[in-house]
Amino acid sequence: MRVLVVEDEPDLLRTIAQVLREDGYAVDEAADGQEGLYKATSWDYDAIVLDLLMPKLTGWQVLEKLRATHKTPVLILTARDGINDRVRGLDGGADDYLTKPFHLVELKARLRALIRRSLGLASSQIQVGELTVDTKAKTVTRAETLLLLTPREFSLLELLALHRGQVVTRTQIYEKLFDESDDSLSNLVDVHVSNLRRKLGKDFITTRRGQGYILHD
Amino acid sequence: MIRSIRGRLQWWYGTVYALSIVVFGCLVYWRADRDVNERATLQAVSTAQYLDVSLRGVRPAPSRDSRAMRDAGPVNPSSDRGVDQFPSDFSLGPLPPEFQFRPPGDRRPGMGPPGERGPGFQMGPIGRMGPMNLSRPPEPYSQNDEGRPPIDRMEFTVWRRDGSVLARSDGAEGDRYPDLQMPTGVDHPPRIMRGNGYIDAAMKGPHEATILVRRPLENDMAKLHQFGFQIAGMAVGTLWVGIIGGWWISGRMVQPIQMISETAAQISAANLDRRIDTSRLDQELVQLASVLNSTFERLETSFDRLTQFTADASHELRTPLAVIQSQMELALSQPRSIESYQQTLETCLRSSERMRSLVDGLLLLARTNSDHAELRREIIDLRNIAEDAVAQLQDKAVSAGIDLECAAPESAVGVNADIRFLMQVPVNLIDNAIQHTPPGGKIFVEVRIEGTEALLTIRDNGCGISAEHRPHLFERFYRVDTGRSRRHGGSGLGLSICKSLVASHGGSISYESIVGEGATFTVRLPLSGGLIGHNLENHHGS
Numbered sequence: 001m002r003v004l005v006v007e008d009e010p011d012l013l014r015t016i017a018q019v020l021r022e023d024g025y026a027v028d029e030a031a032d033g034q035e036g037l038y039k040a041t042s043w044d045y046d047a048i049v050l051d052l053l054m055p056k057l058t059g060w061q062v063l064e065k066l067r068a069t070h071k072t073p074v075l076i077l078t079a080r081d082g083i084n085d086r087v088r089g090l091d092g093g094a095d096d097y098l099t100k101p102f103h104l105v106e107l108k109a110r111l112r113a114l115i116r117r118s119l120g121l122a123s124s125q126i127q128v129g130e131l132t133v134d135t136k137a138k139t140v141t142r143a144e145t146l147l148l149l150t151p152r153e154f155s156l157l158e159l160l161a162l163h164r165g166q167v168v169t170r171t172q173i174y175e176k177l178f179d180e181s182d183d184s185l186s187n188l189v190d191v192h193v194s195n196l197r198r199k200l201g202k203d204f205i206t207t208r209r210g211q212g213y214i215l216h217d
Numbered sequence: 218m219i220r221s222i223r224g225r226l227q228w229w230y231g232t233v234y235a236l237s238i239v240v241f242g243c244l245v246y247w248r249a250d251r252d253v254n255e256r257a258t259l260q261a262v263s264t265a266q267y268l269d270v271s272l273r274g275v276r277p278a279p280s281r282d283s284r285a286m287r288d289a290g291p292v293n294p295s296s297d298r299g300v301d302q303f304p305s306d307f308s309l310g311p312l313p314p315e316f317q318f319r320p321p322g323d324r325r326p327g328m329g330p331p332g333e334r335g336p337g338f339q340m341g342p343i344g345r346m347g348p349m350n351l352s353r354p355p356e357p358y359s360q361n362d363e364g365r366p367p368i369d370r371m372e373f374t375v376w377r378r379d380g381s382v383l384a385r386s387d388g389a390e391g392d393r394y395p396d397l398q399m400p401t402g403v404d405h406p407p408r409i410m411r412g413n414g415y416i417d418a419a420m421k422g423p424h425e426a427t428i429l430v431r432r433p434l435e436n437d438m439a440k441l442h443q444f445g446f447q448i449a450g451m452a453v454g455t456l457w458v459g460i461i462g463g464w465w466i467s468g469r470m471v472q473p474i475q476m477i478s479e480t481a482a483q484i485s486a487a488n489l490d491r492r493i494d495t496s497r498l499d500q501e502l503v504q505l506a507s508v509l510n511s512t513f514e515r516l517e518t519s520f521d522r523l524t525q526f527t528a529d530a531s532h533e534l535r536t537p538l539a540v541i542q543s544q545m546e547l548a549l550s551q552p553r554s555i556e557s558y559q560q561t562l563e564t565c566l567r568s569s570e571r572m573r574s575l576v577d578g579l580l581l582l583a584r585t586n587s588d589h590a591e592l593r594r595e596i597i598d599l600r601n602i603a604e605d606a607v608a609q610l611q612d613k614a615v616s617a618g619i620d621l622e623c624a625a626p627e628s629a630v631g632v633n634a635d636i637r638f639l640m641q642v643p644v645n646l647i648d649n650a651i652q653h654t655p656p657g658g659k660i661f662v663e664v665r666i667e668g669t670e671a672l673l674t675i676r677d678n679g680c681g682i683s684a685e686h687r688p689h690l691f692e693r694f695y696r697v698d699t700g701r702s703r704r705h706g707g708s709g710l711g712l713s714i715c716k717s718l719v720a721s722h723g724g725s726i727s728y729e730s731i732v733g734e735g736a737t738f739t740v741r742l743p744l745s746g747g748l749i750g751h752n753l754e755n756h757h758g759s
Contacts, residue, residue: 011540011564019547053532055696079535082528100539104546 001046001115001155002026002176006036006062007077008054012100016049016077019104020111024138024151026179033057040066043175046115049107052078052089060092067093073114077102112136119162126161129217131200133161140200147199152177156192160205160215169212222474226467227460234459242448249444253437254416257369258409261418261432264371265407268430272375272422369436378425391431394419414438473502481509489517529694533575533709537568544568578710582693585638585717592635592721596745599632599671600625603664606643610651618656621647625664630671631745634722642718642726645711646675646738653697653736654679670724671742678735682728690728691716715740 003025007013010031017027028043030036034056040048048066052059063074074096076089081099089097095117096110112135116124124136132141138154140147149157159176160168173189193213197205206214372389376382380393394408394417407420407428415433422428480493492513493506541564548561607623614621632639643662650660654677661676682690682697689695694709719726723743730736 009536009540011568012536012543015540015543015547015564019543019550022547022550079532079539080528081531081535100535101542102539104543104550 001158002028002043002179003047003049003111004028004030004036004039004043004045005049006030006033006040006054006059007049007051008032009051016107019108021179022151023108024155025111026155026175026177026182028180033059033062037062037065040072041069045072046118046176047073047075047111049075049077049111050094052076052080052085060088063089063092063094071118073118075107075110075114077107109136121162126158126164128161128164128215129204131161131204133158142200149196149199152192153196153199156189157196157200157215160213164215164217167208167212167214172212223464223467223471226470227464230463230467231456231460234463235456238452238456238459242452246441246445246448250441253434253441257416257432257434257437258418260371261416261430262407262409264373264432265418265420265428265430268373268375268428269420269422272424272426272428369433372431372433374429374431375422376427376429383426389431391417391429393427393429473498477502477506477509484513489513489520526693530575530579533694534572537571537575540568541565575710578714581638581641582710582714582717585714585721592638594633594635594722596631596633597636597639599630599673599742600664602636602640603643603662603673606640606647607662609644610647613648614651614660617651617654618658619651619654620659621651621662622660623662623664626666630664630666632671632722632742633745634742638718639722642715642740643673643675645715646740649711650675650677650679650736650738653677658735666744667741669744671744673740673742674737676735676737681732681734682730682736683732687730691726 001024003020005013005016005020005027007016007029008031013029013031017029020027028039028045030039033054036048036050036054037057040062050059050062054062057065059076059078063076066072066074074094076094076097077100078085078089078097079100086097095114098107098110112124116135124134126133126135130143133154134140135158138151140149140154140157155177156173159173170189177189177192193205193207204215206216208214372386372391373384374382374386374389374391374393375384376393394410407418407430410417410419414435415431418430418432420428477493477498480491484491492510495503495506495510498506544561544564548558553561603623603625607621611621647660647662654660658678661674663672663674663676665672665674686695686697690697691712693713695713696709716726719740719742725741726738727741728736728738
């Protein structure tokens with residue numbers, strides 16, 4: 001899962017980004033509306049956290065321009081709590097609205113719900129064969145047994161599970177797993193895949209040579 | 218008394234209306250009463266005169282004076298003295314219809330020929346009057362008298378000179394007026410006497426006969442009273458109609474006032490954007506409604522400004538609060554390294570610093586805006602203020618790589634101000650200039666006197682102020698560049714605080730700017746003439 005955080009308050013931007021990274025998201029940061037709009041239209045994010053009052057471009061302007069081409073779920077995070085601001089934000093194309101100051105757990109829960117809705121999932125659990133991927137608790141169980149995965153491994157499994165039965169390319173995986181600040185090589189994907197295979201069993205993830213990986217039911 | 222406009226209106230209107238109706242009714246009644254009396258008098262008089270003329274037509278019994286009397290031509294009553302003999306076949310001639318009586322049992326009086334008429338006169342000693350010689354048959358006085366009210370009938374009595382009755386109508390009453398004077402002129406009017414319920418017309422007739430015509434008024438008075446009751450009834454009726462109509466009209470008059478008060482009541486209940494519709498109001502009320510509307514307008518504007526200010530202030534406070542809260546939550550979510558905790562604490566400290574400066578700014582703004590009395594003014598030297606501010610910010614300027622200089626005249630520049638508050642002005646303006654001037658730039662602070670004003674200018678050669686920001690520059694929480702000013706801990710209140718402070722000292726603040734070349738802020742304060750040397754010395758020393 002890759003998300004974009006657009007926030008002009010540097011400390012808050014850093015904090016939110018760190019929180020989401022620790023939660024297993026790949027997080028890109030934008031310090032103003034212009035940068036935010038550029039990134040939002042350049043990459044395929046799973047969700048965007050957007051501040052409203054920002055220099056250069058306000059959150060409403062970003063939203064308006066973004067909605068012309070993209071349907072990326074947007075969570076507005078702002079100190080403006082007036083009912084008019086909420087309505088304006090939601091009518092402008094936002095999917096959710098959270099006011100500052102906020103609890104990090106609520107931000108994470110709303111972001112999860114936003115992504116789940118955009119993927120068309122009813123619950124936070126994905127069932128793949130005898131594997132249960134809980135996107136809320138960030139756990140994977142197989143036949144009542146809890147499997148211990150790193151956040152990256154979990155994100156990889158989550159991505160494959162969401163697209164089960166379909167080929168997920170190495171580029172796609174790379175884009176969803178690593179954000180702009182990750183200074184890593186693309187063969188890191190192979191490392192994570194082999195680690196997952198070691199923990200889940202060899203048969204779960206099939207390699208399509210030259211294309212990518214596929215998770216069978 | 219009555220505390221309702223409608224009630225009072227009704228009360229006054231009703232009173233005036235009732236009074237005018239009463240006056241009108243009385244006038245009408247008085248007029249009718251006079252008419253009845255005049256008509257009755259006229260009838261009595263004309264009857265008396267008729268009798269007089271009729272009696273003259275009676276040839277008296279021959280006497281020694283009769284020839285002389287006839288030669289006298291027109292009847293001269295004075296020459297009739299001595300003649301008192303009426304012939305035995307005395308006849309009065311045609312009588313006006315008023316004397317025609319209906320004999321009991323005769324259902325159609327006066328319909329037959331005069332000869333068939335029933336008994337009309339009761340002749341005194343002469344006896345019953347014979348058939349009258351009517352030169353003109355009298356009009357039957359009634360075709361259908363069943364439905365008509367009874368009318369008053371004339372009565373008359375004619376006395377001879379010796380007091381014996383010559384002629385008397387049926388049931389006639391009345392006494393001979395013994396003191397009647399003999400008429401002196403040709404045209405002698407009868408004497409009119411008003412009694413209780415009748416009018417008498419008495420006169421001397423020929424041969425010193427006394428003619429008395431009595432015109433009873435009972436029926437006429439009864440009719441008049443009836444008319445009076447009718448008037449009173451109609452007056453009460455129209456009064457009621459008028460009062461009900463007046464109540465309705467006053468209700469309609471008061472209705473717009475009610476509408477205004479209802480709208481005003483709705484407006485006071487939270488939604489200030491409504492206005493009283495003046496298009497349907499009368500001219501007198503439009504003014505009232507307009508005054509109310511403009512009051513609501515101002516109320517709404519100040520309310521909006523307050524709401525906006527509160528929203529902005531809470532927004533400004535929420536952001537650092539959000540940083541602190543999320544940083545804390547993040548730090549506590551899992552065990553972390555010492556460095557990580559340190560970083561968290563530093564971030565929190567930064568945020569609380571920002572909140573502190575924001576709260577200070579808000580408090581200062583509230584103080585300067587609300588209570589001018591709080592200013593403890595004394596005469597101070599503006600040069601000291603500027604120099605102190607420059608000294609205070611010199612370190613910051615140096616670390617930002619900016620050259621900060623100050624120039625002041627030789628003599629003192631006195632202003633009447635509260636030093637605690639006025640000090641904020643150059644500090645804020647210089648701080649602002651440091652933020653908007655790149656390293657290597659220059660800030661020049663100058664104090665000078667121009668006419669009756671003390672001027673403080675802060676000139677920088679920084680980025681300047683672009684046109685889009687100029688209208689909002691002194692607005693609270695307005696930032697030219699949000700990100701940068703936040704990194705510098707700016708609250709967005711500096712310039713609005715300056716403006717408010719300078720205004721509370723009776724001065725003004727203005728600026729000039731060329732984009733890319735810098736900006737110059739000028740503070741003008743009234744120069745205080747009463748600058749006392751030792752006072753300045755004291756301040757300088759302290």
